[in-house]
Amino acid sequence: NAGVTQTPKFQVLKTGQSMTLQCAQDMNHNSMYWYRQDPGMGLRLIYYSASEGTTDKGEVPNGYNVSRLNKREFSLRLESAAPSQTSVYFCASSAVRVNTEAFFGQGTRLTVV
Amino acid sequence: DAKTTQPTSMDCAEGRAANLPCNHSTISGNEYVYWYRQIHSQGPQYIIHGLKNNETNEMASLIITEDRKSSTLILPHATLRDTAVYYCIVRLVSNFGNEKLTFGTGTRLTIIP
Numbered sequence: 001n002a003g004v005t006q007t008p009k010f011q012v013l014k015t016g017q018s019m020t021l022q023c024a025q026d027m028n029h030n031s032m033y034w035y036r037q038d039p040g041m042g043l044r045l046i047y048y049s050a051s052e053g054t055t056d057k058g059e060v061p062n063g064y065n066v067s068r069l070n071k072r073e074f075s076l077r078l079e080s081a082a083p084s085q086t087s088v089y090f091c092a093s094s095a096v097r098v099n100t101e102a103f104f105g106q107g108t109r110l111t112v113v
Numbered sequence: 114d115a116k117t118t119q120p121t122s123m124d125c126a127e128g129r130a131a132n133l134p135c136n137h138s139t140i141s142g143n144e145y146v147y148w149y150r151q152i153h154s155q156g157p158q159y160i161i162h163g164l165k166n167n168e169t170n171e172m173a174s175l176i177i178t179e180d181r182k183s184s185t186l187i188l189p190h191a192t193l194r195d196t197a198v199y200y201c202i203v204r205l206v207s208n209f210g211n212e213k214l215t216f217g218t219g220t221r222l223t224i225i226p
Contacts (some may be wrong), residue, residue, distance in 0.1 A: 004156075026220070033214060035216070037154075041218065042198075042200065042216045042217055042218040042219055043157065043200075043216040044216070045214070045215060045216075048214075059215070088154060090156050090157070091155075092157075092214065094214070101147075101159035101162070101215050102149075102157075102159065103159070104156030104157050105156055106155060106156050106165065107156055108157070
């Protein structure tokens with residue numbers, strides 16, 4: 001079972017460059033999430049999507065855009081990367097019912113120089 | 114969303130029970146308590162969740178106080194592989210089924226040989 005798949009696993013960007021982080025899940029989950037984790041910190045929610053066609057801001061949405069392309073895929077875009085966006089990015093998905101767990105991808109390590 | 118408070122770090126001897134506390138004094142009636150852990154820099158892993166009754170699975174036990182303002186995660190026989198950051202999360206589900214999964218800073222548990 002693939003679960004939640006993130007691509008790429010590693011990326012180095014120059015300041016001002018743009019890129020899209022891809023996330024796909026094969027569990028037919030309605031909800032998907034993007035988090036960032038800075039060194040020594042907990043996970044902070046960037047954006048989430050409760051269902052296909054809807055997205056909402058989390059704690060730290062500035063500098064990011066998202067697209068819920070279909071039920072499987074939820075992408076995160078950095079339009080103009082900044083060094084402050086150097087972080088590990090995690091995608092997650094869960095079913096909409098309250099008593100279910102969320103599954104996480106293995107993360108994308110992004111460095112902006 | 115209710116906030117959670119956890120100790121920053123804890124140590125536990127290998128083979129002993131590890132008891133990780135969490136305070137969630139502002140929890141509301143429709144919010145569940147979830148526990149996740151993160152080993153090294155991998156994606157977080159679900160452990161257990163509960164509403165008001167104590168719960169047990171193959172990984173851990175969850176004890177929730179009667180007033181639901183605090184809980185304790187118990188790893189009955191800790192091993193070195195249980196060294197990780199443990200997150201206590203209170204999960205909100207709105208009337209529209211939208212939900213957020215908000216992480217705090219967690220407890221860094223170190224199992225001592």
